[in-house]
Each structure stands twice: as C-alpha cells, then as structure tokens.
Amino acid sequence: MGKKRILAALGAASAAAAGTLAVSYFSVFARCRDMKEDVPPPVREDVSGRLAAKYGELHSAACALDGESVVLRSRDGIELRGKFYRFSGEGPVMLFFHGYHGHPLRDGCGMMKLARELGTDVLVPDQRAHGESGGRTITFGVREQYDCLDWIQYLLDRFGSGRKIILSGVSMGASTVLMAADRLPGNVAGIIADCGYTTAEAIIRHVSRQIRLPEGLGFALAKTDARLFGGVDLSAASAPEALVRCRAPVLFIHGEDDSFVPADMSRENYEACTAPKRFLTVPGAEHAMSFLVDEEAYTTAVKEFLSETAT
Template sequence: MLQKLWVKLIVVTGILTAIAYLAACFLLYFLQTRFIFFPSSVIEITPKAFNRKYQDVWIPVLAASGKVEKMHGWWIPAATSNANVLLYLHGNGVNIGANAAHADRFHQMGFAVLIIDYRGYGLSEGSFPTEKSVYLDATTAWDYLVTQRHIQPSNIFIYGHSLGGAIAIDLAVQQPQAAGIIIESSFTSIQNIVNIRGQFRLFPVNIILNQHFDSINKVKGLQMPVLFIHGTDDFVVPVDMSKQLYAAAPEPKQLIIVPNAGHNDVAEIAGLQYFQIVNKFVRLAE
C-alpha cells in the first residue's frame, strides 16, 4: 500500500513538473520581448544640455495593424549643409535621452545626426517593441532621411550600439548604397547571447526563440565599409562577438578593440582616439 502511494506521488509530481515546465516554455515564447527590450517613456536629457540646436521630429510608421503611429526622434543639424548624416540606432535600454551625449559626440565630428526612439520607447507611439517592429522603424527612419530630407544615401552613415548594432546591420543589408556602417559593442545573435549566459539552459532555446537578431549571418551580406568597435571589459556582450562579426563581414572592414572599456563607456575610455578612429573611417569610406 505504501509503495503504491509513493508511486502515485512520483507520478503526480512528474506530471506537475512537466506542466510547470511547459507553462514556463509558453511564457518564455510569448513574453521573451520583455527579456530583450527595456524601454522608458521618461526622457531625462536632450541635446539642449549640450547647447545644441535640434528639432523634434515625428515620423509616421504604418504598423502591422494598419494604424499609423508616430515615431519620435531628434534631428541635430550639422554646421555645414553638405555634411554627412549619421542615422543613430540605440540599444535596448531607456530611450534617446540616454544617448544624447554620444549623439553629441558624432555631431562634434561634423555629422548631422538623426536619432530615433523605436516605437514603444520614449515619446514614440506604439505598443511594446518586437524584432520586426524595430526593423520597420529603422527602415522608416532611413526613408525619412532620403525622401523627406533629400539626403543622398551615399552621404548617410548608419550607427548602431548593442541591440542597435543588430538593427543597423539589418538595415544596411537592405540599403547597400549607404556610405558605411559603425557597429559598437554588438552581438552575433540573441541565441548566442542566451547560450553564453546560461539562465535558460534548461529550455529548448532554439525552439522557443522567436526574436533572433541574427547578425552573424546577415553581416555577410554587407556591401559597404564597416567599422566594429568593442571594449575588452564588456561583460554584457563579450568582445569575441565583435571579432566573430568582423571575421564574417566582407571587406572593406575594420575592428577596433578598446582596452579597459565596458559595454557603455567605449567612447569615454577611448577619449580622443574614438574621434580619430571614426573620422579616419569616414574619410576612407567617402
């Protein structure tokens, strides 16, 4: 009798464990964007903090639902009318406010800068972002530069940091006429990031994952100069991932490794060298 009770208990425990496991798999499948995107609606810093003249821009995006949603961004004009333009695609955290200082660095290099908040970030309309929606936002921002501001594609450089690097690569493959692309502190794919962190090793990640950001395969299709920048002490995205992206990318390409730099402070640690690296890349790409 006792043996039967133990058998029954083991069976019930097994069934409950299986149900809990499957429930966790379903939650990870449907809620995985919450582990990737971390938007905030509060913009704490604007280019005004750096005494820059800028314009708020509102770019209409045709959502999958058929609704037109407004995407917010800043246009920071250059000192000269014939300057190159930088399309700035930020990472997965906060919003454009957290990137105002870095956008200003590019302005100091002579760029006119368009920095956007993906829908669901900052003041942009829309629901919680997805891989598909941020790709559309980047494409729409590119179209805005070309059709509304009449910028020649050969005068547009695409910049992406971290997750923005994956978005930039996707856009650059679609727009081979761009002048060049700068990828900073970015990764090979979401699956590879998940694999190295190990929190989800009990789950069939290759089956559950529906947000891929598969840069390692897309980067092979680039048809423009590409600059990869990464810090040696990046504990969010390992520097080896930029090395892998560099190895997979076609020429012309450059890889700059900044000693002692982490995920978000590469420019600060590199200092003047950062300006020199980017300016040299731009001259070679022109």
C-alpha cells in the first residue's frame, strides 16, 4: 500500500474513531431537553404485571400534588430547577434525587407517599441534564454530588441550620447523595440510599458486560468521551471513599433481584460506611422496585430510621 493510501486509511480510521467517540458520548452522557412544564412526568415502562396497577396509583397521586417551583444556579453556572412539596411546614425536610434519565415523580412516587404519611416536606430537584434543569451532560454523580451540596445550601438559606435535612435518592440519585456524604453540614440527619452504585467506573463496566461490550473498552470509551466532550473525570467520585468519612447515619436499601445495579454494590457501600447504618434487602425486587414489591418492609425501615435520626 502506498504512503498516500496509508495516510488516507489512517485518516479514515481516525475519523471513524472520533465519530464512534462522539456517538457513544452523546448517547450515554448527553440529554436532550425533552421535558417541558406542560408535559406530565413519564411513567416507568419496566413495571408490569401485578405491580403495574400499584405503580400507576402511586404515580397518579404524586402527579396530582401541587408543588412550589424552585430554582438555583449550580457552582459551575447551570440553572437547576425543582419542586418543593409542603406536607407539614415542620420537622425535617427530605431532599430526594431521581435516577439516570429519570424524573422525581416517576422514580420517587413511593417516597412521596411516605413523606405525605409522615408529614415530611420534600424538595425534589430535576438533576442536571434532566427535566427543567439546565446542562446537557449526565456524569453519574461526579458533578451531581456538588449539585446535592448546592441544594442543601438552598435549604439552609431558606430554613436555617435548625431544621434537619434527610437526603434520599434512588439509583444514580442514591449514588449522588452518597458521593457527597463526606462533606455534609451538621443538620443533615440521615441518608436513605435506594439501589445506589459505587462508582461511575463500576456501573459502566457492569452495563458494558450486559450489552456484551468488553468492559475495559466500554469504560475506556466512556472515560475518553467524558474528558473530550464534557471535561469530566469519571474517576473523580466514589461512594465508598466518601462513606469512609461519612458521619450521618445511612439506610441502605436494595432489591435482591436487581440486575442493573447489583445488590453487591450496596453491600460494598455499606461495608465502607463508618457512620451508624442499616441495610434492607428486598427479595424478588428488581431495580428500583423495592417499595413496590414490599411496601410494608420498606415503610417500616424508613419510619424506624427517621424516628432514630430526625426526631
């Protein structure tokens, strides 16, 4: 092959590689602005059978609630939006974070029911690059952890340090709050982490295996994409490392049949946590379905945890 052909082939290969990086990056990390204020929150399409009717009732009840629109600007300049739901005006405030490509009321309708029953006010932000919040890059907790700290500051500014805060999240939302767990103010009384993963690398490698992509290649592509297109280091956050320095009590929850985020990831987070901790596992529950599968056990665990930490 002549020199010109070699150079042409290399150029084509480079262009193809760059194209692959761009496509993989924007398919994994970028999020189009497809949620508007006049569009109802999406439902979970992975709930079926006997759980579908129960989920439908929870989702409809959550969507019928009247929340106050709130907004803040993140430390890196992104406008973040959310809703504040007042159920008592007293006691602790829960700050709940939804999961990857999720929505607060889609992912948190079970927790919203619990909050209403307990008379606990709830702030539910749209995570960056989701819903009404700005940004186009989802970073698996690397930057979202700082958004969590900014929302905590919002609550401090609004209610003062005398009012306790409970952090809560599901899936990526759980990992978001856990990654921030080593920098929490003293009025954060506890954390409820439902099916959180350990690190961005761990979950990307796991998903790569599920789609039959070599896990090393999958993470290498994702890490390079994040660096090139988002300026993000996917290795810059770890839930276990933060939990070593955590002082707030933590309730870990995970479905034993979760194939998307294996329950062993919550076990690893639990083992790393040096703060007071509890762990509820739910037999038969797939990803983020523990409340649907065993509402009684879930409710009991949350109520007992809050009675110990937030009263």
